[in-house]
């Protein structure tokens with residue numbers, strides 16, 4: 001309880017314990033002095049020991065904070081307040097009800113903007129709203145039908161490449177699949193070589209992003225050191241490639257029916273009646289490409305990891321896939337007819353949310369969350385990994401139990417306790433596409449293959465990259481049980 005009423009200035013280190021509540025009430029510059037801070041650890045004057053624990057293992061640190069202090073936690077690094085908002089009610093306040101009071105944190109935005117420019121992820125307000133309306137057109141049912149066909153064709157090509165019995169590194173395989181799929185959805189042409197180079201640059205830039213997010217004092221990009229040189233090269237290569245694709249298409253004037261043609265032609269009929277400039281199209285295409293493949297690949301890799309350990313659930317998926325798809329390729333229409341597989345995907349995104357930590361938010365005014373004080377400029381952490389694994393909101397939370405998502409049980413999940421795609425106005429624009437892709441891929445691959453953890457696969461550790469992934473990859477043994485050409489084997 002001492003933590004809950006820790007002083008605004010000493011943050012419970014104890015230097016003014018005797019003055020505690022009164023001191024806080026009378027001396028705080030905070031405009032709601034009747035409120036107290038949420039519970040949390042004493043972080044010392046600069047919070048260096050806590051910062052070290054956080055950088056060493058962010059997932060473990062955030063989980064420990066939840067386990068020790070509960071649904072909302074307050075920390076302090078020098079003058080900076082940090083709020084870990086694990087409770088669904090707090091998540092709803094930050095992302096939905098009071099979302100205008102909690103914009104994305106500027107330092108994070110600046111770092112992401114170097115990659116995505118002014119795309120949907122890095123913009124807010126009227127500019128974002130106009131772009132969101134325009135980009136949304138690319139996710140209509142007509143487009144989804146085409147995306148489903150691309151997914152199915154690419155998945156079949158991957159299955160045809162695999163041996164009848166053998167071993168695969170499933171993270172690399174899923175990344176390759178989602179990469180080729182998103183590249184074809186975005187740019188139509190088969191630009192496998194370009195897509196790989198794009199992915200290499202994005203991979204490096206994402207790694208740097210994680211390092212930069214985690215460092216207390218980010219180094220300026222102009223420094224003549226190797227990591228910064230490499231970063232500048234990667235940014236140049238990524239942006240030149242995208243600019244080239246966009247300007248070639250603009251020049252050719254062709255409508256290839258892909259996302260790029262749609263963005264070049266889209267008219268803001270509900271707003272100013274204008275179109276996007278080429279620079280805006282470049283930023284949105286980069287944003288969609290970067291946001292679209294790594295997350296989906298991560299979700300798929302963890303799904304296979306879970307299914308390899310739960311043969312009964314894998315068998316249920318296989319039976320459903322065989323019954324619904326028969327010997328035919330999957331299609332958009334099958335999505336609604338695969339409820340067991342959809343539940344598997346949703347449960348896997350609960351236990352292993354690719355976006356394990358949302359982009360930092362920052363309070364732009366003095367406010368409160370769950371009755372605790374949130375001073376202006378506090379940073380707010382929203383952590384699907386922790387909330388979605390908490391016994392406070394999920395029974396037997398670490399058990400892989402896809403039936404939680406059966407329609408008649410959905411009401412058991414509190415609103416916003418499950419948010420792998422975020423919530424509110426900035427909720428993932430690709431959610432329907434990602435769920436469609438994952439469901440069709442799991443259906444087709446379950447029909448064709450059995451997966452087991454490889455004998456040589458050691459314990460799997462989670463690496464908190466921009467999307468979580470198994471550290472060092474994940475080796476699975478694959479046994480093909482069906483092939484389009486040969487029928488059942």
Ligand code: HEM
Nearest residue numbers: 120291292295296299355358359420421422426428430434
């Ligand atoms: C399993 C796959 C995916 C997951 C888990 C995921 C997760 C998320 C999350 C959590 C957010 C909100 C971030 C925040 O508020 O801080 C988000 C936003 C976004 N996602 Fe996804 N995503 C996935 C797939 C995709 C795909 C396939 C695309 C596009 C092709 C995409 C494009 C975007 C964009 C553009 C935004 C920003 C939306 C806005 O602010 O208006 N995502 N995603």
